[in-house]
Amino acid sequence: MEDIKSTIRKIAALAVGGKDGEKENALNMLNRLLQKYGLSIDEIESVETDIYPIRYKDVRERSLVVQIVAKVKGTSSPVQWYKQYGKKKVMGLEFTPLQWAEFNLLWNIYRKALNCELDDLVHAFIIKHDIFSSSDDGESTQHLSKEELEQLRKVSDMSKGLKDVKIPRALIRGRRRRM
Numbered sequence: 001m002e003d004i005k006s007t008i009r010k011i012a013a014l015a016v017g018g019k020d021g022e023k024e025n026a027l028n029m030l031n032r033l034l035q036k037y038g039l040s041i042d043e044i045e046s047v048e049t050d051i052y053p054i055r056y057k058d059v060r061e062r063s064l065v066v067q068i069v070a071k072v073k074g075t076s077s078p079v080q081w082y083k084q085y086g087k088k089k090v091m092g093l094e095f096t097p098l099q100w101a102e103f104n105l106l107w108n109i110y111r112k113a114l115n116c117e118l119d120d121l122v123h124a125f126i127i128k129h130d131i132f133s134s135s136d137d138g139e140s141t142q143h144l145s146k147e148e149l150e151q152l153r154k155v156s157d158m159s160k161g162l163k164d165v166k167i168p169r170a171l172i173r174g175r176r177r178r179m
Contacts (some may be wrong), residue, residue, distance in 0.1 A: 015101040024140075027105055030098075040074050040096055051080050051092040054107070060118075062089070064110055069093060072103045087110075091139050123158035 008030065008114040015026035034040065056062050072095070080092040096105060126132060144152070 004033075004037055005039070008037075008039065012098045012101070016097040021100060024105060027101060034046065035177060040124065042098075049094050049096050050100075051094050052103075053090050054103075055088060055090050055094055058088070061111065064114060065091065065093075068103055068106050072099050072106065119127070119160060120155050124157045125162060127155060128159040128162045129165055 011030045011033065015023055015030055018026050026097050054065060056065055066076070066079065069079070080094050082089070082091045086092075093100075093103065
């Protein structure tokens with residue numbers, strides 16, 4: 001059994017120190033081995049923790065970091081420290097090496113997904129409130145791929161869930177006269 005635990009520790013180390021796809025594969029393999037042998041992370045991993053710095057851009061990303069920390073650690077343990085250097089924002093997170101690997105994997109996946117969803121939300125907002133030129137530039141949806149059409153449907157559906165913004169008519173009329 002010690003040989004198995006040793007192998008699992010090595011895979012856990014690869015999950016922490018590997019590059020891109022290497023990390024993901026090691027983490028997946030680690031989860032499979034733990035299930036196969038009925039072990040838990042606590043049984044094979046040292047309980048030593050370290051403080052790891054993570055950079056984030058804004059309040060949304062900070063909120064995402066805190067939620068991922070709660071998911072990985074199973075608790076909403078506090079962040080160790082926050083620092084800001086101009087526009088760069090950094091926080092220190094206390095993790096075991098394996099928790100850090102899991103956090104990094106989830107952070108990279110969820111951050112990318114959040115940014116894509118926010119881009120879609122901006123497009124949905126623009127569609128909802130007709131914030132675009134009223135002239136037809138001749139483009140149609142006939143030349144769009146299946147994926148592009150699906151994306152348009154998704155954004156259109158998203159726009160239906162947004163609240164209406166009321167703009168006073170006097171402001172709109174006054175602006176048109178000046179043009």
